[in-house]
Amino acid sequence: MNLTNYHSHTSFCDGRAPMADFVKEAVRQGFTSYGISSHAPLPFPTRWTMEKEDVMSYIEEFKGLKNEYQDKIELYIGLEIDYLDELSNPSVEYFQNLPLDYRIGSVHLLSDDKGEIVDIDCSKENFKERLENYFRNDLKATVLAYYDRSMSMVELGGFDIVGHTDKIAYNASFCQPGVTEQSWYKQALRDLFAFISEKGYMMEINTKAYHKLGVFYPNVSNFSLVRDMHISVLVNSDSHYPELVNDGRIEALQALKAAGINSVMELVAGKWQENPILD
Ligand SMILES: [Zn+2]
Ligand SMILES: [Zn+2]
Numbered sequence: 355m356n357l358t359n360y361h362s363h364t365s366f367c368d369g370r371a372p373m374a375d376f377v378k379e380a381v382r383q384g385f386t387s388y389g390i391s392s393h394a395p396l397p398f399p400t401r402w403t404m405e406k407e408d409v410m411s412y413i414e415e416f417k418g419l420k421n422e423y424q425d426k427i428e429l430y431i432g433l434e435i436d437y438l439d440e441l442s443n444p445s446v447e448y449f450q451n452l453p454l455d456y457r458i459g460s461v462h463l464l465s466d467d468k469g470e471i472v473d474i475d476c477s478k479e480n481f482k483e484r485l486e487n488y489f490r491n492d493l494k495a496t497v498l499a500y501y502d503r504s505m506s507m508v509e510l511g512g513f514d515i516v517g518h519t520d521k522i523a524y525n526a527s528f529c530q531p532g533v534t535e536q537s538w539y540k541q542a543l544r545d546l547f548a549f550i551s552e553k554g555y556m557m558e559i560n561t562k563a564y565h566k567l568g569v570f571y572p573n574v575s576n577f578s579l580v581r582d583m584h585i586s587v588l589v590n591s592d593s594h595y596p597e598l599v600n601d602g603r604i605e606a607l608q609a610l611k612a613a614g615i616n617s618v619m620e621l622v623a624g625k626w627q628e629n630p631i632l633d
Contacts, residue, residue, distance in 0.1 A: 355632050356607055358620045359599055360389030360432065360515065361458060361558060361590035366412045367393040368402035369594045373412075377419050379596040380427060387428035387621050388599075390416055391458050394435040394449065397442050398471075404433075413453060430455040430621055434517055437461050437507035438471070445512030455624065458558070460517030461503045464489075464496065474500065474522065481525035493533060497526050501542040508549045514626070515588065516550055518560040518571035534575075543576065551583040556619050556626070559610065561602025562592035570606055577613035586628065588619040607631050 362376050363369030369376070373390055380388040392412060393403040404412060413431060420429040432454050435444040444459040462475035466488040474481060474496070489496045500522045508516070520543055526533050533539055550557055557580060560571040572580070580587060589606040593599045610618070610631060617628045 355384075356589070356603075356618055356620065356629065357383065357385040357600075358387045358389075358588070358618075359385065359591050359593065359603070360387075360430065360456065360588065360621070361391050361434065361517065361560065361592040362389065362599065363434075363592070363594045364390060364392050364412075366404045366408055366415075371596050373415055374419055375596040376593065376599060377423055377427070377429065379599050381423060383600050385427055385599070387430065389430040389432050389456065389621065391432040391434045391456075394433040396436060396438060403436075409452065428621065428623070430624075432456040432458060432514075434458040434460050435513060436463060437503050437510075438463055439465075440506075440510075443507060443510055443512070445510040450512055455621070456515065457513040458515045458517040459507050459513035459555075461500060461507060464499050464503065474525070476525075478525045478528035482529050485529060493526060493529050494538065497522055497533070497539060498542060501546055504546050505549060508546070508553055508555065511553065511555075513555070515556045515558050515590075517558060518562075518592065519546065519550070519557055520572040520576065521560070523571075523573060524563070524567060524569050543572075544579065547576070547579055547583050547585065551585045554586075556586045556588055558588055558590040559606045560590055560592050561606050562594075562598075564602035564605060570602070570609070574609045574613070577610060577615060581613055581615050586619050587615060 364373040395406040396403050416431040437443040444457050472488045523534050591601050617630050619626050620629045
């Protein structure tokens with residue numbers, strides 16, 4: 355029944371519960387496979403990423419759970435790794451050498467003119483404020499900078515899944531309704547999707563905000579493009595709370611089917627497999 359999720363945080367980063375609680379809830383809900391993907395360390399401390407010195411205990415804790423639950427669920431370990439710049443991104447040796455089952459590549463951060471790092475993966479109100487305070491209220495330049503980083507991330511590679519593609523759409527649309535319909539926006543999105551397709555990366559349909567904000571990342575209006583570009587997809591809940599491991603999954607699967615996408619990627623015995631979406 356496509357009961358899988360590979361995007362899940364834990365108290366090693368900004369997840370609100372220990373790793374075991376997410377696993378227990380996934381087992382309780384009948385998931386067949388489940389992946390843990392805390393925020394990877396950045397070159398500086400933040401309140402939402404893991405510290406580098408904790409990475410090995412993260413992997414060790416996972417190994418214990420994988421062993422404990424081996425008869426109940428397939429468990430996998432990954433990281434959600436930021437594309438920050440050439441030196442800190444999924445492709446760097448440090449992340450490549452970690453014993454992970456998979457990696458998610460995401461963009462949460464941009465730099466302003468002075469090189470200051472700004473988190474744009476925030477509430478719409480904070481985004482609007484940051485746009486004014488750091489980016490001269492230039493929405494187009496900011497969106498294009500986000501797309502530029504996403505393109506650089508895909509170019510360098512080193513990951514399996516593109517995390518929440520076009521997540522900036524929601525905040526950008528709050529600042530300027532209709533912005534995603536402008537030709538420059540559509541072109542940037544189309545170029546990124548084409549590049550993801552060309553490189554053969556999987557794209558997640560991120561359901562984290564679906565019940566709160568009514569959108570997927572990427573949103574349903576772009577599913578036909580995903581289909582036409584033959585991009586492999588999977589549905590991930592990006593859960594920070596155990597009770598949300600299954601949040602929005604059914605709705606996303608239905609929306610994919612409605613758009614003519616009939617399969618999703620799932621890890622089976624350690625290999626990515628394209629499985630049909632079951633009713
Ligand atoms: Zn993320
Ligand atoms: Zn996440």
